[in-house]
Amino acid sequence: MDMIGFIGLGRMGRPMASNLCRKGFRLVVHDVNRQAVDELESLQARGAANAAQVAAESGIIVTMLPNSAIVSEVVAGRGGVIENAKPGSLIMDMSTVSPETTDAVARLAAAKGIGFVDAPVGRLAEHADRGESLFMVGGTPEDFARVKPLLEGMGTTIHHCGPAGSGTRTKLVNNFLAVSLCQMNAEALALSQRFGLNLEKTLEVLHGTTATNGQLKINWPNKVLKGDTTPGFTIDLAHKDLSLIVDSANAARVPMPMAAAAREAFSTARAAGFGSQDFSAMVDALCTIAGIEKPRLKG
Ligand code: NAD
Numbered sequence: 636m637d638m639i640g641f642i643g644l645g646r647m648g649r650p651m652a653s654n655l656c657r658k659g660f661r662l663v664v665h666d667v668n669r670q671a672v673d674e675l676e677s678l679q680a681r682g683a684a685n686a687a688q689v690a691a692e693s694g695i696i697v698t699m700l701p702n703s704a705i706v707s708e709v710v711a712g713r714g715g716v717i718e719n720a721k722p723g724s725l726i727m728d729m730s731t732v733s734p735e736t737t738d739a740v741a742r743l744a745a746a747k748g749i750g751f752v753d754a755p756v757g758r759l760a761e762h763a764d765r766g767e768s769l770f771m772v773g774g775t776p777e778d779f780a781r782v783k784p785l786l787e788g789m790g791t792t793i794h795h796c797g798p799a800g801s802g803t804r805t806k807l808v809n810n811f812l813a814v815s816l817c818q819m820n821a822e823a824l825a826l827s828q829r830f831g832l833n834l835e836k837t838l839e840v841l842h843g844t845t846a847t848n849g850q851l852k853i854n855w856p857n858k859v860l861k862g863d864t865t866p867g868f869t870i871d872l873a874h875k876d877l878s879l880i881v882d883s884a885n886a887a888r889v890p891m892p893m894a895a896a897a898r899e900a901f902s903t904a905r906a907a908g909f910g911s912q913d914f915s916a917m918v919d920a921l922c923t924i925a926g927i928e929k930p931r932l933k934g
Pocket of ligand 1: 642643644645646647648665666667668671699700701702705709729730731732756757758759760867868869872876
Protein backbone atom coordinates (compact mmCIF):
# COMPACT_ATOMS: atom_id res chain seq x y z
CA MET A 636 0.00 0.00 0.00
CA ASP A 637 1.25 3.53 -0.84
CA MET A 638 2.54 5.62 2.07
CA ILE A 639 0.10 8.55 2.29
CA GLY A 640 1.45 12.07 2.84
CA PHE A 641 -0.99 14.57 4.38
CA ILE A 642 -0.24 18.30 4.56
CA GLY A 643 -2.67 20.69 6.30
CA LEU A 644 -4.26 19.37 9.49
CA GLY A 645 -6.78 22.13 10.25
CA ARG A 646 -10.52 21.98 10.87
CA MET A 647 -10.95 19.69 7.84
CA GLY A 648 -7.55 18.03 7.36
CA ARG A 649 -7.32 16.81 10.97
CA PRO A 650 -10.49 14.66 10.93
CA MET A 651 -9.84 13.51 7.34
CA ALA A 652 -6.31 12.34 8.16
CA SER A 653 -7.51 10.87 11.47
CA ASN A 654 -10.15 8.80 9.69
CA LEU A 655 -7.49 7.44 7.30
CA CYS A 656 -5.29 6.45 10.28
CA ARG A 657 -8.21 4.70 11.96
CA LYS A 658 -8.91 2.78 8.75
CA GLY A 659 -5.36 1.38 8.61
CA PHE A 660 -3.66 3.69 6.08
CA ARG A 661 -0.04 4.57 6.88
CA LEU A 662 0.42 8.35 7.05
CA VAL A 663 3.28 10.84 7.16
CA VAL A 664 1.88 14.28 8.06
CA HIS A 665 2.88 17.93 8.25
CA ASP A 666 1.35 21.21 9.39
CA VAL A 667 3.01 24.47 10.41
CA ASN A 668 1.00 24.07 13.64
CA ARG A 669 3.02 21.52 15.66
CA GLN A 670 0.07 20.72 17.94
CA ALA A 671 -1.92 19.46 14.95
CA VAL A 672 0.94 17.09 14.08
CA ASP A 673 1.12 15.83 17.69
CA GLU A 674 -2.56 14.91 17.54
CA LEU A 675 -2.04 12.79 14.43
CA GLU A 676 1.05 11.15 15.93
CA SER A 677 -1.17 9.91 18.75
CA LEU A 678 -3.04 7.95 16.01
CA GLN A 679 0.22 6.34 14.78
CA ALA A 680 0.87 8.82 11.92
CA ARG A 681 4.50 9.88 11.50
CA GLY A 682 5.22 13.61 11.83
CA ALA A 683 7.43 15.29 9.21
CA ALA A 684 9.38 18.54 9.57
CA ASN A 685 8.27 19.98 6.23
CA ALA A 686 6.43 19.41 2.96
CA ALA A 687 9.62 18.22 1.22
CA GLN A 688 9.99 15.31 3.65
CA VAL A 689 6.34 14.35 3.23
CA ALA A 690 6.73 14.36 -0.56
CA ALA A 691 9.95 12.33 -0.54
CA GLU A 692 8.42 9.60 1.64
CA SER A 693 4.97 9.21 0.06
CA GLY A 694 3.31 7.56 -2.91
CA ILE A 695 0.24 9.79 -2.68
CA ILE A 696 0.47 13.31 -1.22
CA VAL A 697 -2.76 14.93 0.00
CA THR A 698 -2.99 18.69 0.61
CA MET A 699 -5.79 20.36 2.59
CA LEU A 700 -4.63 23.97 2.88
CA PRO A 701 -6.43 27.32 3.27
CA ASN A 702 -6.06 29.08 -0.07
CA SER A 703 -4.51 29.38 -3.55
CA ALA A 704 -1.36 31.22 -2.44
CA ILE A 705 -0.50 28.64 0.21
CA VAL A 706 -1.23 25.69 -2.08
CA SER A 707 0.98 27.24 -4.79
CA GLU A 708 3.80 27.75 -2.30
CA VAL A 709 3.59 24.35 -0.58
CA VAL A 710 3.00 22.28 -3.73
CA ALA A 711 4.76 24.20 -6.51
CA GLY A 712 7.17 26.47 -4.62
CA ARG A 713 10.87 26.00 -3.83
CA GLY A 714 11.41 23.08 -1.48
CA GLY A 715 7.81 22.09 -2.05
CA VAL A 716 5.98 18.89 -2.94
CA ILE A 717 6.58 18.77 -6.70
CA GLU A 718 10.29 19.46 -6.31
CA ASN A 719 10.66 16.55 -3.89
CA ALA A 720 8.05 14.00 -4.99
CA LYS A 721 9.13 10.68 -6.49
CA PRO A 722 8.36 10.10 -10.19
CA GLY A 723 5.19 8.03 -10.39
CA SER A 724 3.78 9.52 -7.20
CA LEU A 725 0.49 11.42 -7.19
CA ILE A 726 -0.68 14.69 -5.63
CA MET A 727 -4.30 15.06 -4.50
CA ASP A 728 -5.16 18.67 -3.63
CA MET A 729 -8.41 18.81 -1.63
CA SER A 730 -8.27 22.54 -0.79
CA THR A 731 -10.68 25.04 -2.35
CA VAL A 732 -8.53 27.14 -4.71
CA SER A 733 -8.79 29.04 -7.98
CA PRO A 734 -9.07 27.06 -11.23
CA GLU A 735 -5.85 28.82 -12.37
CA THR A 736 -4.01 27.41 -9.34
CA THR A 737 -5.30 23.89 -9.97
CA ASP A 738 -4.43 24.05 -13.67
CA ALA A 739 -0.91 25.40 -13.01
CA VAL A 740 -0.15 22.76 -10.37
CA ALA A 741 -1.53 19.98 -12.59
CA ARG A 742 0.69 21.12 -15.49
CA LEU A 743 3.81 21.31 -13.32
CA ALA A 744 3.15 17.89 -11.84
CA ALA A 745 2.61 16.33 -15.27
CA ALA A 746 5.89 17.81 -16.53
CA LYS A 747 7.67 15.90 -13.74
CA GLY A 748 5.85 12.60 -14.29
CA ILE A 749 3.71 13.08 -11.18
CA GLY A 750 -0.03 12.40 -11.22
CA PHE A 751 -2.51 15.06 -10.10
CA VAL A 752 -6.07 14.97 -8.88
CA ASP A 753 -8.15 17.87 -7.56
CA ALA A 754 -10.70 16.62 -5.02
CA PRO A 755 -12.36 19.48 -3.12
CA VAL A 756 -14.69 18.55 -0.30
CA GLY A 757 -18.42 19.13 -0.03
CA ARG A 758 -20.67 19.14 3.05
CA LEU A 759 -19.84 20.45 6.52
CA ALA A 760 -16.92 19.98 8.90
CA GLU A 761 -19.14 17.80 11.08
CA HIS A 762 -19.53 15.43 8.10
CA ALA A 763 -15.72 15.27 7.79
CA ASP A 764 -15.57 14.37 11.51
CA ARG A 765 -17.89 11.43 10.87
CA GLY A 766 -16.21 10.36 7.59
CA GLU A 767 -19.32 11.39 5.65
CA SER A 768 -17.89 13.98 3.24
CA LEU A 769 -18.69 14.32 -0.46
CA PHE A 770 -15.83 14.69 -2.96
CA MET A 771 -15.77 16.36 -6.40
CA VAL A 772 -12.87 14.82 -8.27
CA GLY A 773 -10.99 15.91 -11.38
CA GLY A 774 -8.36 13.65 -12.94
CA THR A 775 -7.68 10.85 -15.41
CA PRO A 776 -9.60 7.58 -14.88
CA GLU A 777 -6.32 5.92 -13.79
CA ASP A 778 -5.49 8.60 -11.22
CA PHE A 779 -9.10 8.59 -10.00
CA ALA A 780 -8.93 4.81 -9.47
CA ARG A 781 -5.72 5.26 -7.48
CA VAL A 782 -7.20 7.78 -5.01
CA LYS A 783 -10.66 6.19 -4.71
CA PRO A 784 -9.79 3.92 -1.74
CA LEU A 785 -8.48 6.98 0.12
CA LEU A 786 -11.63 8.97 -0.60
CA GLU A 787 -13.73 6.01 0.57
CA GLY A 788 -11.79 6.22 3.84
CA MET A 789 -12.82 9.86 4.35
CA GLY A 790 -16.30 10.14 2.90
CA THR A 791 -19.42 8.46 1.63
CA THR A 792 -20.06 10.13 -1.74
CA ILE A 793 -17.53 10.39 -4.56
CA HIS A 794 -18.16 12.10 -7.89
CA HIS A 795 -15.66 11.87 -10.75
CA CYS A 796 -16.47 15.17 -12.48
CA GLY A 797 -14.04 14.94 -15.43
CA PRO A 798 -10.39 15.73 -16.15
CA ALA A 799 -8.06 17.57 -13.74
CA GLY A 800 -9.55 20.97 -12.89
CA SER A 801 -13.18 19.87 -13.03
CA GLY A 802 -13.32 19.11 -9.29
CA THR A 803 -12.24 22.65 -8.42
CA ARG A 804 -14.68 24.17 -10.91
CA THR A 805 -17.57 22.05 -9.63
CA LYS A 806 -16.70 23.12 -6.08
CA LEU A 807 -16.97 26.81 -7.01
CA VAL A 808 -20.39 26.25 -8.58
CA ASN A 809 -21.47 24.38 -5.43
CA ASN A 810 -20.11 26.93 -2.99
CA PHE A 811 -21.70 29.86 -4.80
CA LEU A 812 -25.06 28.43 -3.75
CA ALA A 813 -24.04 27.02 -0.35
CA VAL A 814 -22.37 30.24 0.80
CA SER A 815 -24.74 32.80 -0.76
CA LEU A 816 -27.65 31.05 0.96
CA CYS A 817 -26.15 32.10 4.30
CA GLN A 818 -26.66 35.75 3.40
CA MET A 819 -30.21 35.08 2.18
CA ASN A 820 -30.99 33.25 5.43
CA ALA A 821 -29.38 36.03 7.47
CA GLU A 822 -31.59 38.68 5.85
CA ALA A 823 -34.73 36.55 6.23
CA LEU A 824 -34.16 35.85 9.93
CA ALA A 825 -33.10 39.43 10.71
CA LEU A 826 -36.38 40.62 9.20
CA SER A 827 -38.31 37.99 11.13
CA GLN A 828 -36.63 39.13 14.36
CA ARG A 829 -37.38 42.80 13.62
CA PHE A 830 -41.02 41.89 12.97
CA GLY A 831 -41.04 40.25 16.42
CA LEU A 832 -42.06 36.86 15.00
CA ASN A 833 -41.63 33.57 16.84
CA LEU A 834 -38.41 31.98 15.51
CA GLU A 835 -39.55 28.36 15.92
CA LYS A 836 -42.81 29.08 14.05
CA THR A 837 -41.02 31.03 11.28
CA LEU A 838 -38.63 28.11 10.71
CA GLU A 839 -41.53 25.65 10.70
CA VAL A 840 -43.18 27.72 7.93
CA LEU A 841 -39.97 28.09 5.89
CA HIS A 842 -39.21 24.36 6.08
CA GLY A 843 -42.72 23.66 4.78
CA THR A 844 -42.27 25.66 1.58
CA THR A 845 -39.70 25.94 -1.22
CA ALA A 846 -38.01 28.67 0.87
CA THR A 847 -36.09 26.04 2.82
CA ASN A 848 -32.48 25.18 2.02
CA GLY A 849 -29.69 22.96 3.30
CA GLN A 850 -28.04 25.70 5.34
CA LEU A 851 -31.27 26.63 7.10
CA LYS A 852 -32.28 23.02 7.62
CA ILE A 853 -29.00 21.29 8.48
CA ASN A 854 -26.27 23.75 9.51
CA TRP A 855 -28.03 26.65 11.18
CA PRO A 856 -30.08 24.76 13.84
CA ASN A 857 -26.85 23.00 14.97
CA LYS A 858 -24.74 26.16 14.91
CA VAL A 859 -25.73 29.81 15.18
CA LEU A 860 -29.38 29.25 16.10
CA LYS A 861 -28.33 27.33 19.19
CA GLY A 862 -25.63 29.89 20.00
CA ASP A 863 -22.60 27.91 18.71
CA THR A 864 -20.59 30.08 16.32
CA THR A 865 -17.29 28.15 16.51
CA PRO A 866 -16.25 27.13 12.99
CA GLY A 867 -17.15 24.83 11.05
CA PHE A 868 -16.36 26.85 8.04
CA THR A 869 -15.22 30.38 8.79
CA ILE A 870 -16.69 33.56 7.35
CA ASP A 871 -13.10 34.34 6.22
CA LEU A 872 -12.92 31.11 4.16
CA ALA A 873 -16.43 31.66 2.76
CA HIS A 874 -15.36 35.17 1.70
CA LYS A 875 -12.31 33.62 0.02
CA ASP A 876 -14.56 31.22 -1.91
CA LEU A 877 -16.94 33.99 -3.01
CA SER A 878 -13.93 35.98 -4.23
CA LEU A 879 -12.74 32.96 -6.25
CA ILE A 880 -16.25 32.63 -7.69
CA VAL A 881 -16.59 36.32 -8.64
CA ASP A 882 -13.09 36.40 -10.17
CA SER A 883 -13.58 33.16 -12.14
CA ALA A 884 -16.98 34.30 -13.37
CA ASN A 885 -15.51 37.63 -14.48
CA ALA A 886 -12.72 35.84 -16.35
CA ALA A 887 -15.28 33.59 -18.04
CA ARG A 888 -17.60 36.54 -18.82
CA VAL A 889 -20.46 35.15 -16.75
CA PRO A 890 -22.25 37.95 -14.89
CA MET A 891 -23.02 36.87 -11.30
CA PRO A 892 -24.50 39.90 -9.51
CA MET A 893 -25.78 37.76 -6.62
CA ALA A 894 -22.31 36.35 -5.99
CA ALA A 895 -20.82 39.85 -6.00
CA ALA A 896 -23.45 41.12 -3.55
CA ALA A 897 -22.97 38.10 -1.28
CA ARG A 898 -19.20 38.59 -1.35
CA GLU A 899 -19.59 42.18 -0.16
CA ALA A 900 -22.00 41.12 2.57
CA PHE A 901 -19.27 38.76 3.78
CA SER A 902 -16.77 41.67 3.52
CA THR A 903 -19.05 43.64 5.83
CA ALA A 904 -19.24 40.80 8.34
CA ARG A 905 -15.43 40.52 8.34
CA ALA A 906 -15.08 44.27 8.87
CA ALA A 907 -17.46 43.97 11.82
CA GLY A 908 -15.15 41.38 13.41
CA PHE A 909 -16.97 38.13 12.54
CA GLY A 910 -14.34 36.64 10.18
CA SER A 911 -13.24 33.78 12.41
CA GLN A 912 -16.78 32.66 13.27
CA ASP A 913 -18.84 29.95 11.56
CA PHE A 914 -20.47 31.10 8.29
CA SER A 915 -23.91 30.67 9.85
CA ALA A 916 -22.95 33.64 12.09
CA MET A 917 -23.70 35.89 9.09
CA VAL A 918 -27.05 36.43 10.80
CA ASP A 919 -25.31 37.59 14.00
CA ALA A 920 -23.22 40.05 11.98
CA LEU A 921 -26.31 41.51 10.30
CA CYS A 922 -28.32 41.65 13.52
CA THR A 923 -25.43 43.31 15.35
CA ILE A 924 -25.06 45.96 12.64
CA ALA A 925 -28.81 46.60 12.53
CA GLY A 926 -29.30 46.54 16.32
CA ILE A 927 -31.58 43.48 16.23
CA GLU A 928 -31.65 40.69 18.83
CA LYS A 929 -29.78 37.62 17.53
CA PRO A 930 -32.11 34.71 16.68
CA ARG A 931 -31.72 31.76 19.07
CA LEU A 932 -33.81 28.61 19.42
CA LYS A 933 -35.28 28.06 22.88
CA GLY A 934 -34.00 25.18 25.00
P1 NAD B 1 -8.05 25.62 8.48
O1 NAD B 1 -7.56 27.02 8.43
O2 NAD B 1 -8.76 25.13 9.70
O3 NAD B 1 -6.81 24.61 8.22
C1 NAD B 1 -5.73 24.87 7.37
C2 NAD B 1 -4.49 24.21 7.95
O4 NAD B 1 -3.38 24.45 7.07
C3 NAD B 1 -4.08 24.79 9.33
O5 NAD B 1 -3.90 23.73 10.25
C4 NAD B 1 -2.78 25.53 9.05
O6 NAD B 1 -1.88 25.52 10.14
C5 NAD B 1 -2.25 24.72 7.87
N1 NAD B 1 -1.26 25.46 7.08
C6 NAD B 1 -1.30 26.75 6.66
N2 NAD B 1 -0.20 27.06 5.95
C7 NAD B 1 0.56 25.94 5.90
C8 NAD B 1 1.80 25.63 5.30
N3 NAD B 1 2.50 26.54 4.61
N4 NAD B 1 2.30 24.36 5.45
C9 NAD B 1 1.61 23.44 6.18
N5 NAD B 1 0.42 23.67 6.77
C10 NAD B 1 -0.11 24.90 6.63
O7 NAD B 1 -8.98 25.43 7.19
P2 NAD B 1 -10.04 24.27 6.89
O8 NAD B 1 -11.38 24.71 7.39
O9 NAD B 1 -9.47 22.96 7.31
O10 NAD B 1 -10.10 24.37 5.29
C11 NAD B 1 -9.07 23.86 4.45
C12 NAD B 1 -9.53 23.99 3.00
O11 NAD B 1 -10.73 23.23 2.82
C13 NAD B 1 -9.87 25.43 2.57
O12 NAD B 1 -9.48 25.61 1.24
C14 NAD B 1 -11.39 25.48 2.72
O13 NAD B 1 -11.96 26.46 1.88
C15 NAD B 1 -11.78 24.06 2.34
N6 NAD B 1 -13.03 23.54 2.92
C16 NAD B 1 -13.36 23.80 4.22
C17 NAD B 1 -14.56 23.25 4.74
C18 NAD B 1 -14.99 23.53 6.17
O14 NAD B 1 -16.16 23.28 6.49
N7 NAD B 1 -14.12 23.99 7.06
C19 NAD B 1 -15.38 22.46 3.94
C20 NAD B 1 -14.98 22.19 2.63
C21 NAD B 1 -13.82 22.74 2.13
